[in-house]
Amino acid sequence: MVLNRVWAGMFIIAFVMGFSKLIFWQNTEILQNMMDAMFEAAKTGFELAIFMTGTMALWMGFMRIGQDGGAINVMSRLISPLFGKLFPEIPKNHPAVGSIMMNFSANMLGLDNAATPAGLKAMKDLQELNPNPKVATNAQIMFLVLNASGLTIIPVSILATRASEGSANPASVFLPILITTYFATLAGLIFVAIKQRINLLDKTILIYVGGMTAIIVGFMMYLNNHPDQIKTISSVVSNTIMFGFIIFFFALAIKSKVQMFDSFIEGAKEGFQVAINIIPYLVAMLAAVALFRASGAFEDIMTGLREALFFIGIKAVEFVDALPVIFMKPFSGSGARALMVENMKVFGPDSFVSNLSATFQGSTETTFYVLAVYFGSVKITQTRYAAAAGIFCDIIGGTVAILVAYLFFG
Numbered sequence: 019m020v021l022n023r024v025w026a027g028m029f030i031i032a033f034v035m036g037f038s039k040l041i042f043w044q045n046t047e048i049l050q051n052m053m054d055a056m057f058e059a060a061k062t063g064f065e066l067a068i069f070m071t072g073t074m075a076l077w078m079g080f081m082r083i084g085q086d087g088g089a090i091n092v093m094s095r096l097i098s099p100l101f102g103k104l105f106p107e108i109p110k111n112h113p114a115v116g117s118i119m120m121n122f123s124a125n126m127l128g129l130d131n132a133a134t135p136a137g138l139k140a141m142k143d144l145q146e147l148n149p150n151p152k153v154a155t156n157a158q159i160m161f162l163v164l165n166a167s168g169l170t171i172i173p174v175s176i177l178a179t180r181a182s183e184g185s186a187n188p189a190s191v192f193l194p195i196l197i198t199t200y201f202a203t204l205a206g207l208i209f210v211a212i213k214q215r216i217n218l219l220d221k222t223i224l225i226y227v228g229g230m231t232a233i234i235v236g237f238m239m240y241l242n243n244h245p246d247q248i249k250t251i252s253s254v255v256s257n258t259i260m261f262g263f264i265i266f267f268f269a270l271a272i273k274s275k276v277q278m279f280d281s282f283i284e285g286a287k288e289g290f291q292v293a294i295n296i297i298p299y300l301v302a303m304l305a306a307v308a309l310f311r312a313s314g315a316f317e318d319i320m321t322g323l324r325e326a327l328f329f330i331g332i333k334a335v336e337f338v339d340a341l342p343v344i345f346m347k348p349f350s351g352s353g354a355r356a357l358m359v360e361n362m363k364v365f366g367p368d369s370f371v372s373n374l375s376a377t378f379q380g381s382t383e384t385t386f387y388v389l390a391v392y393f394g395s396v397k398i399t400q401t402r403y404a405a406a407a408g409i410f411c412d413i414i415g416g417t418v419a420i421l422v423a424y425l426f427f428g
Contacts, residue, residue, distance in 0.1 A: 024386060024405070028306040032313035039314065052312045059308035063301035067293055074289035077135035080264055081120065082285025083278050085113050087271030100226040104207075104216065107147060107157040114143035118161055120263065125383075126169055137165055138292050138395050145396040153400040154393065156214045162392055162404055166385045167206035167411040169199050173380040179359060180376060185367040194373070194422045195380035200231075202382045202415030209407045292395050299394030303387055307349045316342065337420050339371045344378040344416040348385040348409070355379060374423040381415035 036052050039045040083089075091111050101108060101115050108114050117140035124133035144158050145151065154162075173195050180188035207227075211218050218224075271278050310316055324338045340361060347354040358375040365371040385408035393401055 025302065025306050028310045031315050032306075032309040035313040035315040035318065048313070052309055055308040055312035056305050059304040060301045063304040064297060066304075067297045067300055071290055071293040074135040074138065074293050075286035076289070078139055078289030078292070079282035079285040080267055081117065081136065081139050082288070083271050083276065083281045084116065084263075084267035085285075086276045086281045087267060087274045087278075089116070089267045089270045091116070092270070099222050103220055103223050104160060104211075105157045106216075107155060108144070109147075112143065112147070114140055114147070114157075117143050121161075121165065122169075123259065123263075125165065134391075135289060137161075137392060138296075139288075141392050141396050142288070142292070145398075148396075151396075152398060154398050154402050154404055158393075158398070159402060159404045159407065160210050160214065162388060163206040163210050163407040163411065164203060165392070166383045166388045166408045167199070167203040167415070169203040170195070170380060176358075176376050176380050179355070180362070180367055180372075183359065183362040183367040185362075185372075187368065190368070190426075191373055191376040191380070194377045194419070194426050197422050198377055198381040198415055198419045201418045202411045205414035206407060206411040209410050213403055213407070295397070296391045296395050299390040300387075303349065303390045307346075307353060310349075311353070316345070320345075336370050337374055337423070339365065340374040340378060343375045344381065344412070344419065347378065347382060348387075348412050350387065351384040354384075370423065370427050373427045374419065377419040377423050378416065381419045382412050385409065385412055 032052065036048050039048045091113075095111060097119050098110055098115060101118070102110065105115075105118075117136055120136035121133050121140050124136055140161060141158065144155065144161065147157070148155050173192065176191065176195065177188045180191065208218065210216075218227075268278065271281070320338070320342055323341070327338065343354050343357045343361070346357055358372075358379045361369075361375045362372045386405070389401060389404055389408060393399075393404075
């Protein structure tokens with residue numbers, strides 16, 4: 019159980035570091051700081067879950083309208099040839115297919131508020147097919163790994179953050195982020211496909227994946243040649259597509275004479291219950307991350323890594339200053355974002371370190387947060403190789419990010 023070991027390991031390392039600094043460095047405030055950070059994280063976890071409740075109720079209400087009106091079935095039929103190969107456990111036209119498609123679409127557009135409710139709905143749908151409710155199925159693992167790999171076509175929040183910090187060209191990281199996140203997603207797909215013995219050379223998979231690659235490359239080339247349009251396109255396209263989904267749901271519901279208000283309420287109730295279920299898992303993960311940082315373990319690891327690289331003769335270590343972002347990202351998206359902003363303030367918004375930090379931030383999703391929240395929402399305790407696959411995505415994403423950053427900004 020990789021997730022359990024990582025979580026327990028963070029606490030143990032934090033305790034050891036905290037007491038070591040108390041005993042050997044006479045840091046009398048360290049334990050108090052650690053305790054304060056842990057309780058503050060618990061508070062933050064609860065507040066975050068409460069904040070998510072409204073959003074989840076809203077989107078799961080819309081999803082229920084789409085399901086009752088037949089819109090989810092239509093979406094399922096469009097993507098079912100590919101999903102039939104990647105998710106052979108899911109019956110044809112099952113509601114999970116539509117939920118997964120909604121989640122992927124929202125993630126690719128950088129719409130976290132829409133992606134999370136759709137993803138949790140997908141996990142609930144997949145859990146209905148699970149013969150052993152405590153053990154993750156192949157379909158759930160494939161879904162979560164592709165989710166955690168974080169394929170994002172338009173990194174809206176990162177571009178906005180860079181603009182707010184005074185970057186001369188906020189969109190300069192767009193292409194590096196897109197390249198990095200694509201390779202991370204591809205790595206996750208290959209990893210899980212090998213574990214589940216899925217033939218990636220199948221004609222259907224090649225057509226869909228090849229077509230998606232062509233669309234991404236074409237879109238990437240257009241925006242790279244028209245950087246001034248990225249902000250406008252990201253806002254208009256993202257919101258238009260999501261409103262398009264809602265209008266599509268409503269149109270088919272009207273055609274099918276569905277009582278839309280009643281359907282929405284039923285879906286919203288499900289969203290509320292899911293939000294309550296994830297609170298313990300959210301608090302557990304955020305508390306571990308906060309304790310790890312407050313103990314100084316994170317900072318000490320980075321210092322040790324920098325010294326080790328110098329010792330073995332690697333002089334070009336500019337990338338080390340950005341590494342805290344990619345190390346924090348699997349555990350906390352907000353923590354990684356804070357580190358990215360801090361690097362912009364220290365090194366300048368258009369420095370190599372800041373550009374690499376932004377690329378790291380957009381490379382993958384918060385792996386352990388996603389696993390804890392999504393599996394926790396359906397009370398799965400045995401996640402099998404999901405965490406290992408997520409870590410593999412993070413490693414590939416981080417490695418590609420460094421190489422791409424030296425190519426574009428070095």
